[in-house]
Structure formats: structure tokens, C-alpha cells
Amino acid sequence: MPLNAEQTIEKVRGSRIWRSVFRSGTGNSTLHRALAIQQNIFLHLFATKVRKRMVRFSATWFLGTLTFGTFLILVITGILLMLYYHPSVPQAYADMKDLQFVVSSGLFLRNLHRWSAQLMVFLVFAHMFKVFYRGAYRAPREFNWVVGIVLLLITLLLSYTGYLLPWDQLAFWAITVGSNLSSAVPLVGNKIHFLLLGGNQVNANALLRFYVLHCVVLPIAAVLFIAVHFWRIRKDGGLYVQQSEPKVSRASDSIEPAQEVK
């Protein structure tokens, strides 16, 4: 007798190969479903169980998830754009124009990258306003707010470093002006400016440095801080819901004084 779709999936999930990859095993029990989250390297950042009201649209407007969505789009489109872009003075501007007019779907990918970048900055601010005005930054979530501030800075730096890469007049002058801001730092300002640009003016070294920062250093930093940010949501008692917020305590708070345990 031929198997239907559901039975086929069950058969695959029960197979030795599947079981060797996914340790949680099959089954619809609460335990199995919890294990599926807990035993997965990516999903274990999140809680195995959440309150229904935490995942309602009204709780967060999904602003953090949407921000992460734009980040994923930026990573994917960014990697594809890297295949046609050379971070060198004679080629950068021409490569950008080639992406627009010669490469198949290049215009679409470049615009998707650019607009997602704009949207990500907007969503990060929207997410932060939502968290701020709901008071979700308060204890025990203060540290995750700080991680969020770091992510805001990384987002802005990614946006800034990406701005130079088209190597047009707008990019050149924006980075000339922006990098001069670093010269205003007392005592070490000029040194920071020199290290950032790899010279005294926006030139080949600056283009290459901004490219490496934009494509390697800052994305790695972003991924690390995003992982900590997600993991802390679980550790801090889940997403903040205004009504009937349960009392959340830190691990260290559970060590109660002896007289209270009776």
C-alpha cells in the first residue's frame, strides 16, 4: 500500500540518517516538541515554550524579527554583490554601474541591498522606540538593552561603511565629511582618522578598509551580538508583555536567605 505524504514524512523522520542529524527524535508529545527546540544549535537560543500573548503581533509588532529579516536579506544580497564588485579605485564605480546595467538581476539585487539597508536602520529605531516606550528595557532586561545599543552602533557603522563602496561623488564627500568627525576626538583624533582611512585622504586604502569592515568585521560582530541578544530574551524571562508580567528573577536571585525557606 503506497504511503501518503504524512506517512512519508514520518518514515523519513524515523530513518537512521534523520535520527543521526536530529537528536530530539519524533513524536508530537510536549517533551518531543520541547526537545526539538532545545537540541537544535540555532533554535536553542530561544525558549522551548513561550506564552501565547508574548508572540501576538500587539506585543512587539514583530519589529525585532523584521529587523533580523532585513539583516538576512542584506547578508544574502551582499554576498551576491561581492561576486561582481572589486574594491579598487579604477573598478569600484564601473562595477557598480555594471551591476545596474550589465549583470542579470544586478539592478534588482543592488536596489534590494540598498533599500533593505535603509529599512533596517528605520526598523532598528522603531524597535528601540517600542522597547523604550513600553518600558521593556527595565530590569531584568537592562543588559539586553545595552546589547541592543551595541547592535544599533554596528547597524549605523555598516550603513556608513557601505556608503563609500559605490565610489561616486556622494560617497566620496560623505566619507570625507564623516571621517573628519573622528578627527574631533581629543588627542588621538588625527590618529584614528589616519587608521580609519589608511592615509590622510579618502583614497584606495580607505576604500579597501571600508570594504573589509563592511563585508567581514562588522557582519561578524553583528552576528555575535544578535546571538547574544536573542539568547538573553530567553534568559531574561521571554519577550516583555505589559499585562500580567510574571515576576522574573535572575539565577543569582534564587539563592534566598535561609529564614525565608521554611
Place this chain on the structure above:
Amino acid sequence: MPNESLAVTKKLPTEFDRRAFFTRIGLGSLGIAAAGTIVFTYEFLSPNVLFEPSAIVNLGKPEDFAVNSVTMDVNSAIYVVRAEEGFFALSEICTHLGCLTAWNQDLGIIVCPCHGSKFTRTGEKIEGPAPKPLPWLKTWVSDDGDLLVDRSTNIPPLQYLRI
């Protein structure tokens, strides 16, 4: 008394056992290595050779500049001014955030297009966010009789080059 026996075996603060000695040597070495890493990283990130245009610009013969003229050399980002008192060169780079300023012949002033700073012909600020006047640059005449400007060396204002 158990307390007394403890007091006897307790080490004096100046005493130094082998473990503490090696721990300190280890931590000290790590500290030196970390400091060295910072220095090496800083030096690696600072280029020793720059492929930037030379700071010294040759502007040709002084006679080519008319008296009371302001010549804008966009490529080298300097103004060459021939006043009645003599020659001088000004940086074209705005002291606010590094934009390229432009000479406005009609108004007789230097204007920055980015944030609206305005300067006189001698570099003094008239208005705008620029914190400092446009710097005067070292100017001299070469043995061949050419006017040379060193863009990396500022001089105090009103030091005219008389030829």
C-alpha cells in the same frame, strides 16, 4: 586551640610560594604579549608608504598670476592669491568637515557648499560652522623661478611672499 595552630601555619603576606611565583610570571608574560599585540596591530594598520599625491605643488611662473587675483587649483585643493602685498597660498579644504570650498568672484569671498561657511580672501571666517580660518600654506620660489606650495606646512597668516 585550633585557632592557634591555624595562626602558626598561616603564611606571612611577604612569603612567596612557587605557585604564586609562576602565576605572576605567566600573567606578566601574557600582559607583555597583549601590549606587544596592541603595538604590532597599531603599526600594521598604519601604512608606511602612501600613494598619495606629493604635498609640494608646482604652480608655474609667478608672472602668470595677475595682481589682485585669486586662482583656484582644484586638483591640488589650494588657492593662489596675488595681492598687492605679495603672494600667498590658502588651503581650499574647509576647516569644518573637509569639504572643498570655492571662490566666488562676484561676492569676492570663499564659500563652502556643504554647510555654508564663508571666508574672506585671506582665509578669515565671516560666518558659518567652520571653527578655524583657512590655513596659509608655506610658499616659496624654486631655483628655476617656479612658485611652489607645500600643502602639509601651515604658516601664520599675513606672511606674504614678495618677489
